[in-house]
Amino acid sequence: MQIGKVSEITYNRSVLKKITHPVEGVLPGAETTTVMLEEVTAVMSSNCILKWFEGCEDYFLQKNINALYEKAAIPRYVQLEINIPEQFDERNLGKIIRKLNDSVTNRNLSLCQCRVYQGQVTHPVAHITVMGETKYHFSRKNIVPDMDVVMAGSIAIGGTAVLSDLYKEKLSEKYASDFVLNCIELKRFLDISEIVRIVMEENKPAAIYSISDGGVFGAAWELASFAGMGIELHISKIPVWQETIEIAELFDYNPYQMDGTGAVLFVTENGESLVQNLEEHGIYADVIGTMKEGKDRVALKGLEKRYLEPPRGNELYRFI
Numbered sequence: 604m605q606i607g608k609v610s611e612i613t614y615n616r617s618v619l620k621k622i623t624h625p626v627e628g629v630l631p632g633a634e635t636t637t638v639m640l641e642e643v644t645a646v647m648s649s650n651c652i653l654k655w656f657e658g659c660e661d662y663f664l665q666k667n668i669n670a671l672y673e674k675a676a677i678p679r680y681v682q683l684e685i686n687i688p689e690q691f692d693e694r695n696l697g698k699i700i701r702k703l704n705d706s707v708t709n710r711n712l713s714l715c716q717c718r719v720y721q722g723q724v725t726h727p728v729a730h731i732t733v734m735g736e737t738k739y740h741f742s743r744k745n746i747v748p749d750m751d752v753v754m755a756g757s758i759a760i761g762g763t764a765v766l767s768d769l770y771k772e773k774l775s776e777k778y779a780s781d782f783v784l785n786c787i788e789l790k791r792f793l794d795i796s797e798i799v800r801i802v803m804e805e806n807k808p809a810a811i812y813s814i815s816d817g818g819v820f821g822a823a824w825e826l827a828s829f830a831g832m833g834i835e836l837h838i839s840k841i842p843v844w845q846e847t848i849e850i851a852e853l854f855d856y857n858p859y860q861m862d863g864t865g866a867v868l869f870v871t872e873n874g875e876s877l878v879q880n881l882e883e884h885g886i887y888a889d890v891i892g893t894m895k896e897g898k899d900r901v902a903l904k905g906l907e908k909r910y911l912e913p914p915r916g917n918e919l920y921r922f923i
Contacts, residue, residue: 611824630829644737644739646671646736646737647734647735649730649731651663651730651731652731653920655726660699662793664707664733665793666761666813667732668733669813669864669867670813671735672796672799672813677735677737678734680712680713680714680715680734681707681731681733682716683729683730683732684729685699685700685720685729685730686729686730703731739803743810743831746870748832748894749895750893752868753808753868753870755842755886756792756798757842757887758844758859759858759861759862760789760847760865761815761863761919762864763846763861764793766922767786767789768790769922771787773853774850785846786846786850795865795866795867801886802880806876808869808870809870812867812870814868815862816862817860817915818861818862819866819868820859820860820911820912822863822868823836823868823892823900830870832897832898833894836892836902836911837891837904838909840891842888843858859902860918862918
């Protein structure tokens with residue numbers, strides 16, 4: 604298995620079938636779960652840091668926060684669980700906690716719980732849960748065939764920013780310093796809150812899906828799984844920035860399957876109106892596909908048809 608989330612096949616076979624009365628939040632493709640309380644709807648999302656790199660604490664916290672924005676939620680609290688090896692330098696544990704705490708406080712969130720366990724792990728693993736609240740109700744039942752799929756942002760934003768920062772010396776051997784800096788500075792686009800705010804004010808989509816570990820192809824697959832239907836993408840319509848293409852060619856990976864944190868999908872009845880709204884605010888977007896009856900998940904490039912595959916792990920981990 605690749606590092607990252609288990610495949611959808613494994614999840615369906617060994618996880619979902621073992622859960623009694625599964626709610627929407629545990630279905631394949633669901634990145635959040637909602638809990639209806641008396642006066643508020645609580646939203647929660649969890650993620651793991653499985654391999655460590657400079658800035659990963661901030662990066663993975665943002666991925667979780669983006670998942671809450673799928674429900675137009677306001678993040679409030681963060682819960683941490685850290686698993687460390689039995690023989691682990693306490694000073695290094697302190698560094699991990701300090702960086703995670705800084706990431707939380709810099710976003711004006713509250714750290715409501717932090718648990719640290721020692722056990723049979725070979726390196727630290729951090730489980731991050733972000734909790735918030737929303738006044739909106741999103742359900743997969745709102746998604747119907749023939750709705751447009753709009754993408755805001757470029758492919759592989761997150762992966763490009765992380766790899767460019769980690770390998771800036773390697774990039775500097777081939778590219779001008781200004782270009783390398785532009786690639787690293789893509790990290791300023793990782794937060795999708797402003798995109799979601801603009802859309803919610805004028806368009807009220809049927810669904811929002813933040814692109815993450817499996818890139819735009821993985822997000823499209825998971826969106827279709829969550830909706831229980833098919834999806835058709837047009838590759839020529841998918842927004843692409845030159846930086847993401849150049850870095851993908853240098854490291855030889857498919858940018859459509861690379862971590863796309865910072866981009867987001869919207870499902871709506873009027874995709875062109877939503878795109879126009881975003882473009883008026885200077886946000887790169889396009890209608891990239893359509894929800895379909897049935898189960899087929901395809902990407903079209905001219906007359907060529909490619910069947911999408913379920914995401915397997917996180918491509919970013921190959922280079923860390």
